[in-house]
Amino acid sequence: MPAPIRLRELIRTIRTARTQAEEREMIQKECAAIRSSFREEDNTYRCRNVAKLLYMHMLGYPAHFGQLECLKLIASQKFTDKRIGYLGAMLLLDERQDVHLLMTNCIKNDLNHSTQYVQGLALCTLGCMGSSEMCRDLAGEVEKLLKTSNSYLRKKAALCAVHVIRKVPELMEMFLPATKNLLSEKNHGVLHTSVVLLTEMCERSPDMLAHFRKNEKLVPQLVRILKNLIMSGYSPEHDVSGISDPFLQVRILRLLRILGKSDDDSSEAMNDILAQVATNTETSKNVGNAILYETVLTIMDIKSESGLRVLAINILGRFLLNNDKNIRYVALTSLLKTVQTDHNAVQRHRSTIVDCLKDLDVSIKRRAMELSFALVNGNNIRGMMKELLYFLDSCDPEFKADCASGVFLAAEKYAPSKRWHIDTIMRVLTTAGSYVRDDSVPNLIQLITNSVEMHAYTVQRLYKALLDDISQQPLVQVASWCIGEYGDLLVSGQCEEEEPIQVTEDEVLDVLEGLLVSNLSTPVTRGYSLTAIMKLSTRFSSVNRIKKVVSIYGSSIDVELQQRAVEYNALFKKYDHMRPALLERMPIMEKSASNGPTEIVQTNGETEPSVVEPKHLPPVTQPVNQANDLLDLLGGNDVVPVIQTTMPTKPASAGGELLDLLGDLSLSAIPPMTAYNKNGLKIDFTFERANPNPNIAVITIHASNSTEADMTDFVFQAAVPKTFQLQLLSPSSNVVPALNQGTVTQVIRVLNPQKQQLRMRIKLTYTLKGSPVQDLAEVNNFPPQSWQ
Amino acid sequence: MPFASFCGTTHSFISHSHCVSQLLCLSVISSFQMQFMLLFSRQGKLRLQKWYVPLSDKEKKKITRELVQTVLARKPKMCSFLEWRDLKVVYKRYASLYFCCAIEDQDNELITLEIIHRYVELLDKYFGSVCELDIIFNFEKAYFILDEFLLGGEAQETSKKNVLKAIEQADLLQEVRHLMKSMWGR
Numbered sequence: 001m002p003a004p005i006r007l008r009e010l011i012r013t014i015r016t017a018r019t020q021a022e023e024r025e026m027i028q029k030e031c032a033a034i035r036s037s038f039r040e041e042d043n044t045y046r047c048r049n050v051a052k053l054l055y056m057h058m059l060g061y062p063a064h065f066g067q068l069e070c071l072k073l074i075a076s077q078k079f080t081d082k083r084i085g086y087l088g089a090m091l092l093l094d095e096r097q098d099v100h101l102l103m104t105n106c107i108k109n110d111l112n113h114s115t116q117y118v119q120g121l122a123l124c125t126l127g128c129m130g131s132s133e134m135c136r137d138l139a140g141e142v143e144k145l146l147k148t149s150n151s152y153l154r155k156k157a158a159l160c161a162v163h164v165i166r167k168v169p170e171l172m173e174m175f176l177p178a179t180k181n182l183l184s185e186k187n188h189g190v191l192h193t194s195v196v197l198l199t200e201m202c203e204r205s206p207d208m209l210a211h212f213r214k215n216e217k218l219v220p221q222l223v224r225i226l227k228n229l230i231m232s233g234y235s236p237e238h239d240v241s242g243i244s245d246p247f248l249q250v251r252i253l254r255l256l257r258i259l260g261k262s263d264d265d266s267s268e269a270m271n272d273i274l275a276q277v278a279t280n281t282e283t284s285k286n287v288g289n290a291i292l293y294e295t296v297l298t299i300m301d302i303k304s305e306s307g308l309r310v311l312a313i314n315i316l317g318r319f320l321l322n323n324d325k326n327i328r329y330v331a332l333t334s335l336l337k338t339v340q341t342d343h344n345a346v347q348r349h350r351s352t353i354v355d356c357l358k359d360l361d362v363s364i365k366r367r368a369m370e371l372s373f374a375l376v377n378g379n380n381i382r383g384m385m386k387e388l389l390y391f392l393d394s395c396d397p398e399f400k401a402d403c404a405s406g407v408f409l410a411a412e413k414y415a416p417s418k419r420w421h422i423d424t425i426m427r428v429l430t431t432a433g434s435y436v437r438d439d440s441v442p443n444l445i446q447l448i449t450n451s452v453e454m455h456a457y458t459v460q461r462l463y464k465a466l467l468d469d470i471s472q473q474p475l476v477q478v479a480s481w482c483i484g485e486y487g488d489l490l491v492s493g494q495c496e497e498e499e500p501i502q503v504t505e506d507e508v509l510d511v512l513e514g515l516l517v518s519n520l521s522t523p524v525t526r527g528y529s530l531t532a533i534m535k536l537s538t539r540f541s542s543v544n545r546i547k548k549v550v551s552i553y554g555s556s557i558d559v560e561l562q563q564r565a566v567e568y569n570a571l572f573k574k575y576d577h578m579r580p581a582l583l584e585r586m587p588i589m590e591k592s593a594s595n596g597p598t599e600i601v602q603t604n605g606e607t608e609p610s611v612v613e614p615k616h617l618p619p620v621t622q623p624v625n626q627a628n629d630l631l632d633l634l635g636g637n638d639v640v641p642v643i644q645t646t647m648p649t650k651p652a653s654a655g656g657e658l659l660d661l662l663g664d665l666s667l668s669a670i671p672p673m674t675a676y677n678k679n680g681l682k683i684d685f686t687f688e689r690a691n692p693n694p695n696i697a698v699i700t701i702h703a704s705n706s707t708e709a710d711m712t713d714f715v716f717q718a719a720v721p722k723t724f725q726l727q728l729l730s731p732s733s734n735v736v737p738a739l740n741q742g743t744v745t746q747v748i749r750v751l752n753p754q755k756q757q758l759r760m761r762i763k764l765t766y767t768l769k770g771s772p773v774q775d776l777a778e779v780n781n782f783p784p785q786s787w788q
Numbered sequence: 789m790p791f792a793s794f795c796g797t798t799h800s801f802i803s804h805s806h807c808v809s810q811l812l813c814l815s816v817i818s819s820f821q822m823q824f825m826l827l828f829s830r831q832g833k834l835r836l837q838k839w840y841v842p843l844s845d846k847e848k849k850k851i852t853r854e855l856v857q858t859v860l861a862r863k864p865k866m867c868s869f870l871e872w873r874d875l876k877v878v879y880k881r882y883a884s885l886y887f888c889c890a891i892e893d894q895d896n897e898l899i900t901l902e903i904i905h906r907y908v909e910l911l912d913k914y915f916g917s918v919c920e921l922d923i924i925f926n927f928e929k930a931y932f933i934l935d936e937f938l939l940g941g942e943a944q945e946t947s948k949k950n951v952l953k954a955i956e957q958a959d960l961l962q963e964v965r966h967l968m969k970s971m972w973g974r
Contacts, residue, residue, distance in 0.1 A: 008925050015924075051928055058834055058927065060849070079961040087931055095842050117958045120936075127940040128840060152954065159939040189945040196942050199820070237947045240902065247946045250899045254820065290898035297896075325867040330897060361866045 004037055005030075007051045014059070027061050038069055046073060047084045054088055067092050067099055074106045079118065082110070086121045095131030104134050111141040116152055119145070123153070127160035135164040139171050146178040151187040158182070158193035162200045172201055172208065183221050188238055188245055191225065195251040202258050212259065219259050219269045226252050226273055230280060241285045253277070253294040260302030267303040274299055278311055289319070289327050293334070300338050313338065313345040320352045325361055332356060332367035339374045350375050354384070357391045362398075369399060373406040381414040385424060393431050400435035404428050408440060418451045419497060422458050430465050433472025441477050446589045448482060457497040459486040464501065466511055471520045477528045480515060483508060484532025485586060488539040505540045509533065513549060523558055530561060534568045538583040547572055577713050577765060577772070670785040676762065676777050680707035681736070683716070683762070685779075687786050697758070697786050699748040705736040711766040711773075716746055719761045725751040736766070750787075758787040822900070822941035823875060823890040824851075825934070827923065830884055832856045835923050836930055840941035859888055869897045882908050884920045906948070907937055913952055932958065 005013075010030060017023035034049045042049075050069050057063035070092060073085025093100045103125075110122035123145065126138060142164060145157035165172045175197070182194035198218065202209040212218040229244045229252075238245035256274075260267040277295050282288040292315055299312040316338075319331030335353070339346045353375065356368035369391065376384045385407065392403045407428050415421035425444055429436065448458050462479035470476055483490065487508055493500040515521050515529040530553060537546045550572065553565035571579050670687035677683070681703065688698040705711045714734045720726045731746040752758065760779040765772065827836035834856075839848060858872060859879050870877050872890070878900040879888040887904045891897070908918070910933050915922040923930050936951045936958075938944065945951050 007928075011925055055927065058837065060834075079958070079964065083932065083958070083962070084928065087928060087935075091837075094844065096844065115961070117954070117961055120954075120958075124935050124939055128935075129842065131842075155944050156939055159942050159944050162942065163940045188947060189950065192946050193939075193942065193944055237949055240906075245946050246902060247899065247943050250896060254896075286898055287902055290896060290902055293898050294896050325865075326869065326898065326901070329867045329869055360863075363867060363870060 004033060004045050004049055007048060007055065010052050011055060027056050027059070031056065035065060038065070047081045050088050051084050054091055057091060063092055071102050071106070074103060082118060082121055086125045090125055090129055093129070095129065100131060101133060104137050107134070108138055108141060111138065111145065116150060119153055120156055123156040123160045127156070127163045130163060130167065132167045135167045136171070139164050139168070139174060143174055143178055146175065151185065151190045155187070155189040155193040158190065158197045162197050165200055165204065169204055172205060183225065188248055192248045192251055195248070195255050199251070199255045199258060202255070209258065213263060213266055219256065219266045222252050222256055223270055223273045226277070230277065240287045242282055243287055243291065246287045246291055249291050250294045253291070253298050257298040257301050260298070262303065264303050270302070271304065271308060274304070275308060275311065278315060286324065286326070293330050296334055309342060310345055313342055317349040317352065320349060320356065325359070325364060328356065328359070329361070329364050329367070332364060332371055336367060336371050336374070339371060347375055350380065354387045357387060362396065365395065366399065369403060369406070373410060376410045376414060378414045381410065381416060385410065389424070389427050392428065397435065400432045401437060404432050404436045408443070418454050419457070422448070422451060422454050426461050426465065429472065429475040429478065430469070433475035436474040441474050444478050445481050449586050450588050452588070454497070455486045456489040456495045458482060459490050460495050460498070460501055463490055463503065463508070463511070470515060470518055473522050473525050476515060476521065476525050480512065480525070480528040480532040483512065484535035487536045491540070505542050509536070509542065509545060523560060526558065526561055527564060530564050535583045538580050578715060581717070671783050673781055673783060675701070675779045676764070678775065679773070681705055681711065681764065695751055695753045697750045697752060699750065701746050701748065703736050703744040704740050705738055706740055707768065708738055709769045710738045711736040711768050714744060714766040717763040718748060720750060721756070721759055723754050723756050724758070752787050755787060758782040820895050821892050823892065826852060826855065826888045828856050828886050828888070829920060830860070832860055835885060835920065836927060838934060855888065859886055868901060878904065880904050885923065903943060907934060909948060910937060910951055913948070914955065
């Protein structure tokens with residue numbers, strides 16, 4: 001049997017393969033040879049074969065059949081074998097397979113080997129991939145080696161102990177005695193690994209942390225070591241660009257951070273050294289900045305005095321101006337962490353941060369954006385928003401959604417004027433309209449509704465935006481809604497804020513119909529535009545055109561659209577008398593909580609979200625009935641509008657609470673009353689108290705007709721003062737039969753939490769002998785029991 | 789970064805199909821750990837892989853593939869750090885080789901760059917003006933050097949000289965045919 005080919009020769013051969021297939025063939029051939037060699041238990045060439053196998057494994061080919069061979073190599077007496085064997089174990093074995101446990105005994109023997117390099121191999125392997133079982137078995141050996149005077153082994157044992165603790169935390173205690181004089185070592189390797197070990201212990205166990213603070217007086221020791229590093233002269237062995245052992249310095253600073261956190265005494269003891277490091281470290285190279293960075297992190301995390309904190313933030317500010325983008329990146333990351341606690345200090349660097357929005361690097365841009373939003377306040381809102389909107393225009397799509405959300409939020413919190421607010425929203429919608437989050441649409445609608453004096457301006461701007469571009473759905477949806485609502489203002493040319501445009505009703509309807517047929521419109525958008533068109537039937541005079549459109553969509557394939565069209569059709573045909581009332585202007589909507597968009601995504605998770613969980617208003621797509629005329633008569637905003645359900649569909653939100661609150665109805669002795677009696681129409685009220693809520697009065701109206709003809713299309717509406725809430729349920733019918741042959745009943749629920757005197761204004765409409773009749777009346781004669 | 793609950797002393801993994809969750813699972817309290825180091829060429833060929841957290845072969849392959857793609861897609865003007873899943877990745881290109889380390893949330897990216905640089909210096913000193921071919925043909929030596937410099941993802945020796953000395957001595961040992969206790973008695 002010829003000797004298996006050498007490793008380097010195999011590598012050379014495989015690299016000559018020109019195709020994947022050729023490579024695979026070579027590999028398969030070699031694997032077969034290796035397998036037979038393994039079967040023959042060839043000790044001489046096992047090492048060579050496993051090495052080849054490891055190469056092929058790196059190329060991505062399976063090598064599991066070499067696992068046991070690695071174990072055999074580890075057990076061999078030749079150092080070469082052990083070296084490759086342990087390497088193979090680390091690459092091919094993992095703790096999920098029981099095979100790895102077979103290593104334990106070998107490792108144990110090798111930990112006690114007479115040659116330190118063999119011991120080193122064992123420690124390294126255990127410290128890299130030891131499973132918890134192995135760690136348990138071998139922890140004692142590691143602990144022994146932690147106490148040896150051989151620094152080569154001691155440093156490895158320390159890191160091995162770190163791994164053991166990570167795998168089996170309960171074993172931490174046993175390493176405690178060995179840590180006693182670790183820091184008095186001169187050897188930097190031991191010092192470094194010891195600091196790592198102490199860090200691990202302090203992080204994991206508050207008891208350990210307290211112990212090291214109080215009993216071992218760790219802080220002074222660390223301070224002393226750090227001081228020596230800084231003050232000592234040039235040490236060629238540990239020098240990196242003029243700095244002595246930066247790795248050790250960084251680890252010490254990190255351990256100091258943990259020790260100083262939430263502890264006044266420790267923080268005070270390290271104050272001077274931190275100031276010293278912060279001011280004396282050379283910043284021309286990355287290595288110095290690495291130390292400064294760690295120092296800043298430590299200063300910010302412990303209980304440092306304010307002067308030190310300002311120093312730290314200024315270091316970060318200088319980092320921001322550094323040419324090295326890596327430095328700028330870490331500066332932004334750190335500032336993001338501190339912006340909540342040291343807001344004013346970070347504000348001083350605002351312009352530099354804003355400049356970073358123009359950086360070429362994606363990560364830097366993102367951090368700059370997050371930080372910018374965190375720095376927006378009432379004083380800088382105009383300037384900041386200019387920069388952020390410019391950023392929104394030019395940034396990558398991955399940023400647009402978050403940026404848009406951030407702009408909306410900031411605008412809502414700090415808008416200097418309503419006009420500015422609307423303009424800002426318009427800008428976002430037109431430049432990043434398709435990236436805006438879905439929940440922004442109802443939020444914006446609510447905002448626009450509540451900015452009463454801006455209605456004309458808003459609808460005009462939105463209309464103009466639609467003329468330019470109908471591809472961005474959120475923009476289109478908001479615009480449709482506004483046109484539907486305020487289309488009358490649009491065509492009347494009443495705009496105070498800017499030059500009013502001349503637009504006809506037909507032009508407006510053209511645009512809305514265009515949305516319905518456009519391929520760019522989503523089904524939701526189509527729904528918005530159909531509803532808008534419908535609403536315009538009470539604001540425009542071209543009702544016939546609207547009727548036509550609506551009837552066409554009555555046979556639309558889209559079920560949602562079809563349903564709407566059918567219902568609107570019904571509105572035209574059967575309920576035309578209700579149409580004006582149903583489609584009237586929206587009332588001002590109650591703001592429940594901060595209706596901002598969801599929190600800005602923080603990629604490093606450091607900063608606390610600055611936004612409250614949004615409460616959504618349901619998208620208002622159903623026509624809402626409210627008695628505006630009644631409101632006016634009762635005195636402006638004094639009255640809450642009534643939500644009437646004319647069809648047995650779900651009621652809009654305002655009446656919802658009443659529904660929930662209503663429990664069993666129980667009778668109590670409240671006398672009935674006559675609310676209205678005129679022209680043959682008599683309306684009686686009967687009362688019930690809703691249990692368990694005594695604040696709700698349930699009134700049933702009974703309408704009767706003493707005239708000779710039926711009263712058809714009968715609609716009862718009611719309005720109450722602001723301190724009350726009222727809900728009307730569906731009437732039993734809309735025909736009041738003649739000659740008292742029957743009554744129409746309808747239930748009203750009144751919520752009266754302040755127990756004020758109940759007053760009501762009612763409006764009655766019906767058709768009698770072909771002529772429409774309408775009447776208003778005030779009802780003041782409620783029995784005291786109904787509201788006390 | 790969310791903390792997963794520690795898997796218990798028997799280290800039975802929480803059975804997440806997504807391998808990154810396992811990475812998180814292991815990084816329970818310690819937030820300073822290098823999780824792995826990868827070396828790969830500009831064509832995406834792997835030249836060295838050192839894993840300091842236990843993962844299956846399949847998961848390692850998946851992570852490697854994704855990360856290599858992500859890093860190779862970076863433009864030259866971009867910084868050396870990127871957020872990848874829940875880890876931070878520090879990478880630097882030396883000639884035709886990318887050196888890539890995955891560190892945890894609280895770790896110091898700038899010092900990791902120094903760690904990478906130190907490793908390259910060690911390779912350079914050992915091989916004499918190291919190039920990618922040296923690493924390809926002597927990959928096991930590259931591992932040996934790495935294992936004398938880092939242990940469990942942490943630096944075990946901060947002196948260049950000491951690391952190289954140890955490697956030198958260990959190489960000499962390979963010449964000796966058998967290790968016998970009596971010859972090397974302590």
